[in-house]
Amino acid sequence: MADETSTLTLPLDSWHRSHGARMVPFAGYSMPVQYEGIIAEHLWTRESAGLFDVSHMGQLIFRGENVDAELERLLPGDLIGLKDGRLRYSLLLNESGGIIDDLMATRRGDHFYVVVNGATKHGDIAAFREAGLEPEYLESQALLALQGPRAAEVLEGLAPGVSDLTFMQGGAFSLAGADAWISRSGYTGEDGFEISIPASAAEAVADTLLESELVKPVGLGARDSLRLEAGLPLYGHDLDEQTTPIMADLGFAISKRRRAEGGFAGAERILAEIENGSIQKRIGFTVEGRQPVREGARIIDSEGNEVGRVTSGGFSPSLQKPIGMGYVATALSAPGTALTLEQRGKLFPAEASATPFVLHRYHRKGA
Amino acid sequence: MSLHFTGEHEWIRLENGIATIGISDHAQQALGDIVFAEAPEGGRTLNKGDEAAVVESVKAASDIYAPCAGEVWRAIRRLPTIPRSSTAIRKAKAGFSR
Numbered sequence: 001m002a003d004e005t006s007t008l009t010l011p012l013d014s015w016h017r018s019h020g021a022r023m024v025p026f027a028g029y030s031m032p033v034q035y036e037g038i039i040a041e042h043l044w045t046r047e048s049a050g051l052f053d054v055s056h057m058g059q060l061i062f063r064g065e066n067v068d069a070e071l072e073r074l075l076p077g078d079l080i081g082l083k084d085g086r087l088r089y090s091l092l093l094n095e096s097g098g099i100i101d102d103l104m105a106t107r108r109g110d111h112f113y114v115v116v117n118g119a120t121k122h123g124d125i126a127a128f129r130e131a132g133l134e135p136e137y138l139e140s141q142a143l144l145a146l147q148g149p150r151a152a153e154v155l156e157g158l159a160p161g162v163s164d165l166t167f168m169q170g171g172a173f174s175l176a177g178a179d180a181w182i183s184r185s186g187y188t189g190e191d192g193f194e195i196s197i198p199a200s201a202a203e204a205v206a207d208t209l210l211e212s213e214l215v216k217p218v219g220l221g222a223r224d225s226l227r228l229e230a231g232l233p234l235y236g237h238d239l240d241e242q243t244t245p246i247m248a249d250l251g252f253a254i255s256k257r258r259r260a261e262g263g264f265a266g267a268e269r270i271l272a273e274i275e276n277g278s279i280q281k282r283i284g285f286t287v288e289g290r291q292p293v294r295e296g297a298r299i300i301d302s303e304g305n306e307v308g309r310v311t312s313g314g315f316s317p318s319l320q321k322p323i324g325m326g327y328v329a330t331a332l333s334a335p336g337t338a339l340t341l342e343q344r345g346k347l348f349p350a351e352a353s354a355t356p357f358v359l360h361r362y363h364r365k366g367a
Numbered sequence: 368m369s370l371h372f373t374g375e376h377e378w379i380r381l382e383n384g385i386a387t388i389g390i391s392d393h394a395q396q397a398l399g400d401i402v403f404a405e406a407p408e409g410g411r412t413l414n415k416g417d418e419a420a421v422v423e424s425v426k427a428a429s430d431i432y433a434p435c436a437g438e439v440w441r442a443i444r445r446l447p448t449i450p451r452s453s454t455a456i457r458k459a460k461a462g463f464s465r
Contacts (some may be wrong), residue, residue, distance in 0.1 A: 038425040039400040221399070221426055292423050315402040315425050332453045 010055045012140045015206055017148070019217050027118035030055045031220055038221035039236065042317040044359070045188055049148035050218030051209050054363075055188075056120025056353055058163055059138040060195060062112040071112060074131055075105065076245065076264040078255030082107045087168040089187055091245055091253055093114070094126055095275075097266025098241035100127050104185060112168075113181065115194075117142070118234045123228035129264075140201035147192030149361065150214040154307070155193055158208060163191065167362040176201065176208040184363060187223065189230025189356055191363045209233075228323060229316050231284055231355025237295055238282060238311040238325050245274035247327065249282045280308065281333040284355035287313075287322040287341065287348050297343040299350075301330055307332055310341060318358050328352070373434040385440060390431060391443065398424040406442035413437060 008029045010016070011093055014025065021032035032053065035041060044050055062071060068079040077090035092100040101120045106113045114135070116124045121137070128135045156163040159173040162182055170183030172336040178201030186192040197205050199239060209215050224234070233239050238250055246264070249272060253270050262271055287293050292315045299308035313324030332339065371379045376394030380387045395401060403423040413419055413433040419430035 033426070034399060038399050041404075042425075291405065291421075292425075292428070294428065315423070317425070357447055 004211060010053055011202040012053050012055065012206055015203050016053065016217070019210075021217070022204060023026045024220070026220060027056045029118065031056060032217070032344060034219040034221045035217050038170045038219070038225060039317045041216065041218040041222040042225050042318065045148045045218055045222060045318055046284060046318055047149065048149040049154050049192075049212070049215045050188070050222065051145055051206065051215050052145040052147065052223055053142070053202075053206070053225075054118075055143055055199070055202070056140040056194060057143050058116040058118065058119030058124060059141045060114045060116060060125070060135040061145060062114060063110065064129075064134070064340050068107070070133055071105065071114075072264060073260070074133075074265050075103075075126070075255040076258050076267070076270065077105065077356075078257050079105060079107070081255070081257065084109065085170055086168060087183055088269065089253055091247075092127060093265040093270075093362065094127075094241055095265050097244045097269040099235075099239045099243050099245065102239060102242060102250075104183075106182070108158055108170075108185065113196075120237055138196075140199045141196050142199045142205075143199070144202070144205065145188075145196045145333070146193060146207070146215070146365060147186045147188040147218075149189045151190070151192040152363065154209065154212045154214050161296060164348075165193075165363075166365040167191075174210040180205070187230075187232060188354075189232070189237055189360045189362075190226075191356060191361055209344050213361075222317075225314055225317055228314055228325070229310055229356065229358040229359060230320055230360060231325070233282065233325065239341055242274060243282075243327075244270055244278060246270060246337060247278040247280050247282060251366040257274060263366050278331055279330060281326045281330045282311070282325060282327055283333045283335075284325050285310075285339060285341075285350045285351040286353045286357075287350045289322065289348065290315075290322065291348070292322055293343050293348050294351070297325055297326075297341050297348075300340050300342055300347075301332070301341070302338075305340075310343075316357060323353070323357050324350075377431060377434045379434050386435060386437060387443070388419075388434060395422075397423060398427075398429055400425050407439045409439050409441045411439045413439065 010135040010296040020035050023030045024033040062198045066179040071079050075090040077088045087106045101124050103116045113290050159175045173180050178197045181196040183194050294313040297310040301307045308328035310326040311345040316323045339350045341350045390419045405421045415436045417433045418430045419433040422429050
């Protein structure tokens with residue numbers, strides 16, 4: 001049972017409730033899981049614009065001399081080469097190359113702005129401190145996301161200039177009278193923005209965004225189904241400290257220069273896996289029939305041997321069929337490979353699938 | 368003929384020795400968007416409290432327990448199509464009978 005006294009509330013808690021949200025405990029917070037319904041909210045985000053409250057996530061600032069080089073001791077991305085106002089997806093790694101968290105790092109003038117997962121933020125802060133870094137936790141910043149193909153036109157009307165941002169770029173704007181850091185990024189596979197504002201301004205900003213009839217509030221339930229369709233892993237489910245970036249098929253997060261130079265936590269193992277492959281690999285899969293196969297289900301081969309586990313599974317509202325992610329022996333990871341899933345004693349024919357399941361529609365530079 | 372609600376969100380309607388069993392509107396709303404329902408095969412014997420059916424929402428699977436003992440006569444209906452909204456779902460009753 002959730003301990004009511006230990007459940008934190010979001011800056012928009014009463015806003016969510018007054019907009020009909022069903023609240024559930026998640027990452028230590030009482031959070032909106034849905035408003036009108038997960039499928040409706042999911043499809044709305046794919047066709048218009050969904051407003052998400054992700055204020056549970058950890059917003060951190062790193063300052064100091066050579067802060068980029070300091071961060072590179074833990075993160076395998078090229079941060080020294082990251083231009084001002086640019087974001088990079090990266091991974092906080094332990095000494096054995098396991099993933100402590102996945103995150104977004106932005107160079108913002110003389111410092112780095114880093115967004116980490118809500119459930120892991122305190123552990124991340126401890127891990128950074130242990131490594132000699134001093135993150136400043138922006139506890140009183142709220143984080144909203146506006147995601148979907150109509151997000152840019154909505155936000156451009158309120159914060160002129162945001163539509164000039166390209167995918168993985170951010171900037172400072174004024175939004176509904178508040179100082180906002182807005183980046184063109186998200187967790188749905190759609191074009192969209194993430195908006196960092198003071199918690200005290202969160203209601204005014206959310207109200208202003210919702211004034212557009214193109215915008216509806218979207219809960220955690222649809223956030224999960226959207227990211228699953230987009231093939232994006234969820235920390236604590238698809239990624240954990242036993243998972244390496246190569247196992248997780250996140251090799252793109254290890255920049256070319258870092259592959260050549262090493263010098264990040266777990267580099268020895270990770271560079272060897274880049275060279276020789278990992279034993280297991282994260283894949284996407286589709287399931288025959290209509291019943292979802294969920295986290296924890298076994299993946300077995302034709303002889304009934306366990307070859308992997310499902311780490312995320314659900315029903316795809318866009319594709320109208322069950323999809324999921326899991327880890328399998330690398331030999332079985334090629335798209336099209338026939339797999340069998342076992343859930344509660346029942347067998348489900350499935351097929352390894354390329355991801356994303358639903359194509360990304362990011363606003364890339366030059367596109 | 369009367370409709371009885373059980374403690375586990377199922378209802379039973381007894382008629383000529385046949386019990387029609389379903390789940391309450393409240394339970395269906397609590398589950399959220401239902402994307403799959405599986406009713407038991409005809410001929411199966413169930414004791415009270417046995418796992419009789421499964422209802423899957425986008426978020427989670429829920430077991431439906433037999434609210435009484437008996438032999439399954441037939442499944443009335445499986446979800447005919449995957450509903451696209453919660454409104455459609457409430458009309459598509461996940462019911463089974465014996």
